Amino acid sequence: MSSTPTSTLVFEGVRWRIASSGLRLVVQLVVAVIVARLLDPKDLGLLGLAVVVAALVSTISDVGIGAALVQRLNLAQIHIRVGFTLSLIAGILATAVVWTTAPTVAGFFQYPEMASVLRLLSLCSISENIGVVSRSLLLRKLDFKRQFWADATGNLVGYAGVSVGLVLLGYGVWGLAVGLVAGSLATSMTLLFMAPLSGGLSLARREAAEILRFGFGVSLTMLASYAATNADYFVVGTWLGTEALGFYRYAYQIAYLPTTFVTAELSLVLFPALAMIRGEPERLQLAYRRALVLVSAIVLPASVAIAISAPELVPVVLGDRWAGVILPLQILCVGGLFRAVYNLAGSLTKAGGMVYQQAVRYILYAVTVFGGSLVGMAWGLTGVSIGVVAALALISILMSQLSVHFLENSWRWFLGTHLPALLVALGVGAGGAMGSALGRMLELPPSIRLALILSGCLGGVVALPTRWLGPDMTDLLIQLAHRIPYQRLRGWLRWKAGETEASMWADG
Structure with missing residues (x-):
């Protein structure tokens, strides 16, 4: 293990994760622009539907094996061998299930031609x-x-290179599908090169049971999270049109x-x-306290800024x-911090091995999102948005309770981490x-009003006396100052933080 302080590794990890997400976004955008001029929208819609189905299966096909290996304190070679064997078996089984049920799934969506594409995409589970x-x-x-470099290889060489090349050669939607499989395979092969495995396959009973016991809990949580994320879409699309x-x-x-943007990447690193x-x-x-301070300091003020500027933001941008969109957007902004908090608590409790306690709470969350959306539907999108925010508040409280219990701390400590962000x-x-x-x-015109509002939001932050924000936020400003390459901005942040040299963020 590196002697570099953990906080430094986390900041570096978030930086590389954001770079990876940014590159993936750019690649997808470029490919989308190119193929949009070459393919029929119906073909793209067909592929998109197949990708949604295949992605769900692929997401849970490792049965939480990767998370189980990360979470173990003492990882032996036998665990690595068993983990790789179980991953291969799970990938093959997932591919077999999708391959077998593809005609049925395609018939359910009333797109019989989707079956062949879905079968090809099922190979992503193995790759x-x-x-x-x-x-x-x-x-x-x-x-x-x-x-980052493994993902970049998959995105640039595998996905973009193969997809665009085959589409230009006239293979249409099949070119895109092959590109997706090639991209996932290129990523995996690069990962194997960068972190090679030794030894043969193994299904040692004790180690397999240890890995799967943890992995199944992770898979339950992932399924419940997927259901919660899509339940409101299902209700709105089915009953409201x-x-x-x-x-x-x-x-x-x-x-x-x-x-x-913030929590998803931080949770992966955390x-x-x-x-x-x-x-x-x-x-x-x-x-964990550092993570809460950082996330709440970004998400809560940003949510407030979006809610206030929504009447101008929507017409100017959309x-x-x-x-x-305006009123539902403003209501959903209330749940921004709730969503961030339960994600961070999920990283903590998963790291602590509390995957089944976490899964129970996520299942309750999925049920609440569906029920809240169904009840709120009587008042249109306004009611659905209120129901979703209520569900987010519930899962945030439940997951925070689990994290406070795991840390053997108090609610007062937990709520205190959010006070600086509340002031901001x-x-x-x-x-x-x-x-x-x-x-x-x-x-004034909407665009000028939007600029004025956002300037006012920024001015409200700058005008706040740093001493009001407490040591947590001051330390965060110092840590950020050390990582900003622009000298004037770095100097201003250090001045704003009182130029305090000692920082709780500097310690590992």
Whole structure:
């Protein structure tokens, strides 16, 4: 294990994860632009539907084996061999299930031609599982740099290169499907090269039972999370119609953009980092507190800024015909911090091995999202949004209770980590509200009002005296200052933080 402090490794990990996500987004956008000019929209829709089905199976096909290997304190060679064997078996079984049921699934969606494409995409379960154990070994070392290059190889060489090449040669939607399989295989082979495995296959009974016992709990949580994430879409699309679903999807994606961008990447890095130090209670508690401070300091103010600017943001970015997005967007912003908190708590409790307690709470969450959406449907998208926020509040409380119990700490400690972010959010809200009022009073165009509101939000943050924010936020500013390459901004942050040299974030 590296002697580099854990906090430094986490910051570096998040940086590489964001770089990986950014590269994947750019590649997907470029490929989409190219193939959109060459393929029929119906073909792309058919592939998209097949990808959704195949992705669900692929997501759970490793049966939590990768997470089980990351979470173990003492990982022996036999665990690695058994993990690789189980991954191969699970991938083969998943492929066989999809291959066999493809005609039935295609018939259910009333697209018989989807069956062949789905069968081809089912090979992703095998190709991805080949690299599961190697990725887990890199995760245990918090080596996200090499993971970035593996993912980049898959995206650029496998997916983009093969897909675009085959589409240009006239293979149509099959070219894209082959590209997806080639991309996952290229990623796995690169991972195997970077973290090679030794020894043969093994199904040692005791080690297999240990891995699967943990893995099944992770898989249950993933299934429940998938159900919770899509239950509201199902209700809206089924009972309120496709137009309402279009409004709701945009509202949901915009409202939780800060949470998705920040928390998703941090959670991926945080799980192996917390698993690595879970036998050291003081370091574990400190690391989790840092994560809560960081995430709440970003997500809560950002959610407030989006909610205040929504009446101007929606028409400027999406157009006037999307006015139906505004109110659901503002309501869903209330759940931004709830969503971030339960994700972080999930990383902590999974690192602590509490996967079945976590799974029970996620199942309850999925049921609550569905029930809340169903009840709220009587009041349209407004009611559905309120139901979803209520479900987010519930899972946030349940998962936070589990994390507080695991750390043997108090609710007072937990709530105290959010006070600095609350003050920043109040500053953002006050500045944004003044900008909005001024823009409306002067009857400025929506784009100018939006700029004025966002400037007010930023001004509200800058105007806050640092001493009001407490030591947690001050230490966060210092840590960020050390990582910013721009000298003037770095100097301003150090001045804003009082130029304190001692920082709780500097310790491992």
